[in-house]
Amino acid sequence: MQISNNGSVLLCAGLAVSRLLLAAPARAHVSFMPARHDFATLGFNPNSVAVGDFNGDGVLDLAVANYFNVSVLLGNGDGSFQVARIFPTDGWPGGRGSMAVGDFNGDGVLDLAVTISSNTVSVLLGNGDGSFQAPRNSAVGTFPQSVAVGDFNRDGVPDLVVANSSSNNVSVLLGNGDGSFQPARNFAAGSSPGSVVVGDFNRDGVPDLAVANNSSNNVSVLLGNGDGSFQPARNFAAGSSPGSVVVGDFNRDGLPDLAVAGAAFSVLLGNGDGTFQPPRVFDPGVRGSMAVGDFNGDGKLDVVVTGGAVSLLLGNGDGTFRPPRIFDAGVGARGVAVGDFNGDGALDLVTANGDGFVTDDIIFGTVSVLLGSGDGSFQLPQSFDSGVTPGSMAVGDFNRDGVPDLAVANSSSNNVSVLLGNGDGTFRPPQILDAGVGGSYMAVGDFNGDRRLDLVVTDGRTVSVLLGNGNGTFQAPRIFDPGVGVGSLAVGDFNDDGVPDLAGIGVVSVSFLLGNGNGSFQAARSLSLAPYQPTSLAVGDFNNDGALDIVTVNNPFPPFVGTGSVLLGNGDGTFQPARIWFSGSPANSLAVGDFDGDGVFDVAWTIGPERDYHNRVIVALGNGDGSFRWTFGATVFHPNFVAVGDFNGDGLADLAVGGGLALRVSVFLSNGDGSFAGPSSFGPTGPVAATGDFNGDGKLDLATPGGLGVSVLINNTHD
Secondary structure (H helix, E strand, C coil), X not given: CEECCCCCEEEECCCCCCXXXXXXXXXXXXXXXXXXXXXXXXXXXXXXXXXXXXXXXXXXXXXXXXXXXXXXXXXXXXXXXXXXEEEECXXXXXXXXXXXXXXXXXXXXXXXXXXXXXXXXXXXXXXXXXXXXXXXXXXXXXXXXXXXXXXXXXXCCCEEXXXXXXXXXXXXXXXXXXXXXXXXXXXXXXXXXXXXXXXXXXXXCCCEEEEEECCCCEEEEECEXXXXXXXXXXXXXXXXXXXXXXXXXXCCCCCCEEXXXXXXXXXXXXXCCCCECCCEEECCCCXXXXXXXXXXXXXXXXXXXXXXXXXXXXXXXXXXXXXXXXXXXXXXEEEEEEECCCCCCCCEEEEEEEEEXXXXXXXEEEEEEECECCCCCECCCCEEECCCCEXXXXXXXXXCCCCCEEEEEECCCXXXXXXXXXXXXXXXXXXXXXXXXXXXXXXXXXXXXXXXCEEEXXXXXXXXXECECCCCCECCXXXXXXXXXXXXEEEECCCCCCCCEEEEECCCEEEEEXXXXXXXXXXXXXXXXXXXXXXXXXXXCCCCCCCCEEEEEEXXXXXXXXXXXXXXXXXCCCEXXXXXXXXXXXXXXXXXXXXXXXXXXXXXXXXXXXXXXXXXXEEEEECCCCCEEEEEEEXXXXXXXXXXXXXXXXXXXXXXXXXXXXXXXXXXEECCCCCEEXXXXXXXXXXXXXXXXXXXXXXCEEEEEECCEEEEEEECCCC
């Protein structure tokens, strides 16, 4: 990160990002409020999601079945969730079909049951604090796809039923009441059963089963005998390739009906004797998993279907449904569950997204929370178009209306997008400006002294200057060759002439471009750091002599030894030879702030996965002579950036750390003495963030570039 002399925060990007929600420690009351919230599962290929209060705090939590493991995300009660905690499952892949929740050992704590592809169902007993014990496995049929809970022998102990796709049956496991189960008893279903639900379909007080059979295009109903056994299946047509089935009273006659999702969406109205009427077919627009709830508060059951997106079919109360409404979810949305996650009385949705992001050929997933509005709609992400492959971002008031605007350098299209702010957290459509170079790095400053903010963009070789007109437009780019490679730009007045200058990093050097005051720059001067290779730089007065200095973090030399460099400025545009200091492991991002309130600049840096696997944020306090002393370190999963800002309005410099594989940001709130509380972790986010008060409420918000647009994250801090 770099800090310019006008207070703008300038960062570089390179990964698509989404919305961010912060829900901070109780003492701080910090939160950033988006519309649709995505949260990393820290597992990959999530297939199923379940809802329950796993730590007994009265707030709904999430459990997600991934390959190899289960992710548990404890709820904060405002629609956000804490960082996922991972619990292993035995077998591969974990959670291939589904997950169910119940108290299987009678201790008043919710437990989990997860299907495993190795002909197994795993039970993870809850500890009551959101953690779970090692899995206990029970054998079932071949290739289990779905699991449900019911008391099939009416002994007051929950039992399990599993639909087995390859053995064309269901396995019933009667519970012993201590978290263990009796050997499975198998009952024939149709061909390739993929989903099973429990209901009393003949109104005899005994749980029955309904199974959606993908290959035989029907639903099998197995009426319970009350002793854990079931009558032979009775089959009912259910449309083409049914893969999911749910129970609900869709025509309000007091009898349970079935809804089945496959190639189409079918409703089978129940007769109350265990039989069902012929299917009524509707087009949901997607195919996949289903959930039921009253999403518009009219007392009539509605249905949601996920399959890449979310399709909501509002019920008419007579067994028919209105045309679908389609809502965006995370990439590869599969499983879906329902709950009121922010306590507003309106039902919300959560989807398990299998195609979250890819690294090393492994697909890591997310869950998306769609907060319901109570009228049958769901809030959407507040994102704004920018350009192709946003590479960096800067904040400034480009039209001088007192409202922060955004500038995004688009590395693949050689242009800059300027999004003028409306003052309420939204932005106008982008103005696309020719930059002449593919912008990997960007800086903001008044480079020609006309009191209008200008832009500087570089691709690491060529520098382009776009002079601002003061109304949100910019002049044609002025392009020049600095003579050396210049990346990771920072702005400062290094020769104390009142004109902003530029600093950037080369392969083994730091370069300085002194401003001429007319929007042009002198030829670059370089100071060697060889053999060290700088990766990030920032500006500050680290020895309190009134002259700006530069600090860098560097690639390893020798291997695996991280260093930093301090270049003390002489105040005339020249610098003293670099002083090398030890950074621990090699760092990938750097920020500057006064973290202990002594008037001396301090530094914070991150150690991320591309350097080693230590994954930390470290703070070193300045001694006032250009040297530093370590005071704080904390583990953060795969960080890529660190940003500084007062996020809770207490006048202290806090840290926001995030990006990387976790797609999360962690906020550490300053204690004012160089130490920090937290973190509070939220997601998702990309590898960078820029700060500004985008809605004029006096609180710092965040903006992230990625993909083809910019997402704005509004600070919801409570006073």
